[in-house]
Amino acid sequence: MIVAAFAGGGDGGCSGGCGLVVVAVVMAMVHGMKAATLSSDPLVVVVDDELKSKEWEIGVLKDEIAAMQGIRIRRTPPIGPPANYVGTFEDLHYEDTAPRNKLEEIVWTKYGEVAEMKEKIALSSLKNALGNAPPPRDFVGSLKESYLRTGLPGLIAEVKKASPSRGVLRENFNPVEVAKAYEKGGAACLSVLTDVKYFQGSFENLEAIRNAGVKCPLLCKEFIVDPWQLYYARTKGADAVLLIAAVLPDIDIKYMLKICKKIGLAALVEVHDENEMDRMLAIDGIELIGINNRNLGTFKVDISNTKKLLEGERGEKLRQKNIIVVGESGLFTPADIAYVQEAGVKAILVGESIVKQKDPTKGIRELFGKDISA
Numbered sequence: 001m002i003v004a005a006f007a008g009g010g011d012g013g014c015s016g017g018c019g020l021v022v023v024a025v026v027m028a029m030v031h032g033m034k035a036a037t038l039s040s041d042p043l044v045v046v047v048d049d050e051l052k053s054k055e056w057e058i059g060v061l062k063d064e065i066a067a068m069q070g071i072r073i074r075r076t077p078p079i080g081p082p083a084n085y086v087g088t089f090e091d092l093h094y095e096d097t098a099p100r101n102k103l104e105e106i107v108w109t110k111y112g113e114v115a116e117m118k119e120k121i122a123l124s125s126l127k128n129a130l131g132n133a134p135p136p137r138d139f140v141g142s143l144k145e146s147y148l149r150t151g152l153p154g155l156i157a158e159v160k161k162a163s164p165s166r167g168v169l170r171e172n173f174n175p176v177e178v179a180k181a182y183e184k185g186g187a188a189c190l191s192v193l194t195d196v197k198y199f200q201g202s203f204e205n206l207e208a209i210r211n212a213g214v215k216c217p218l219l220c221k222e223f224i225v226d227p228w229q230l231y232y233a234r235t236k237g238a239d240a241v242l243l244i245a246a247v248l249p250d251i252d253i254k255y256m257l258k259i260c261k262k263i264g265l266a267a268l269v270e271v272h273d274e275n276e277m278d279r280m281l282a283i284d285g286i287e288l289i290g291i292n293n294r295n296l297g298t299f300k301v302d303i304s305n306t307k308k309l310l311e312g313e314r315g316e317k318l319r320q321k322n323i324i325v326v327g328e329s330g331l332f333t334p335a336d337i338a339y340v341q342e343a344g345v346k347a348i349l350v351g352e353s354i355v356k357q358k359d360p361t362k363g364i365r366e367l368f369g370k371d372i373s374a
């Protein structure tokens with residue numbers, strides 16, 4: 001086991017906690033080196049090489065910790081150590097270099113995109129810009145209010161032009177028009193895809209909807225891999241963000257939840273299976289858990305996933321913790337809504353079935369089998 005070897009343990013009994021200590025130590029070293037890089041020391045080149053090596057080691061360790069938590073999504077392609085690497089990991093083999101599934105491909109692309117964005121906009125600038133951002137609105141409160149008003153799951157209606165599994169869902173896509181139609185139809189909140197490459201979304205769409213006076217709180221539907229994105233989303237007017245348990249280890253979820261709280265973002269934490277649900281149930285401070293019925297590896301949609309994850313002790317624990325469960329993906333008919341509501345959800349996230357309708361307001365009426373706007 002890499003972490004144990006690196007930690008000098010080697011007895012195979014090193015838990016995720018041990019790995020975290022190792023990461024903390026390496027990070028402290030990296031921070032020390034970053035400080036050195038800023039100086040005019042003649043050893044700067046050597047320090048730069050070491051810095052690259054240490055950052056690479058952190059990536060390896062993070063994947064190792066994630067794997068221990070059952071996460072199969074690797075953060076970056078396993079490209080091997082930087083040139084001149086001298087260290088603990090040089091014996092690793094890099095055969096499995098293609099993404100294992102679409103989600104992993106999206107995550108790798110996102111890492112690259114975010115790295116480029118971070119070069120252009122420093123975190124400190126984003127922090128300074130927070131004061132000028134449109135004020136955060138109560139995403140969770142809006143879902144609760146809708147549920148109490150209608151007796152039906154609060155609707156998070158998704159502004160989604162296209163998806164990897166279904167291709168283009170709506171030609172002549174006007175995000176503001178769709179958002180207004182959803183609001184008119186009784187949506188409690190909106191989800192706005194901001195990923196460009198795979199969903200043809202954008203942060204411009206999010207900003208445009210916010211600036212058009214739409215009152216529904218907005219979820220920034222993005223693949224978050226770095227805390228920088230949380231600040232960016234907030235400065236663009238998001239009220240909530242998505243944290244995907246299949247992508248983020250517990251330590252990242254905990255850290256990001258803290259940041260969200262600090263900057264006024266609600267967090268929808270998304271799970272797909274029992275392992276992810278159990279991991280999230282062990283974390284304090286989660287208010288919203290989304291159960292995605294779409295397997296993000298195979299794209300297969302099965303709404304019985306929601307029921308399966310809410311049965312027995314898990315359902316009981318969710319109720320005890322007052323967590324609102326959101327049923328996500330593959331919901332098309334009033335019977336589907338009744339099925340997931342019966343299973344215990346109090347909110348739903350719906351894209352395809354309503355965005356494809358000529359009139360999305362009417363699409364919402366058909367989805368629920370009644371007018372939920374009044």
Ligand SMILES: O=C(O)c1ccccc1NCC(=O)[C@H](O)[C@H](O)COP(=O)(O)O
Nearest residue numbers: 163164165296328329330349350351352
């Ligand atoms: O929708 C996809 O094809 C997809 C592929 C890979 C990762 C995520 C994906 N979708 C994100 C979502 O979870 C859905 O957009 C959302 O739950 C709404 O689903 P639906 O009502 O089925 O459009």
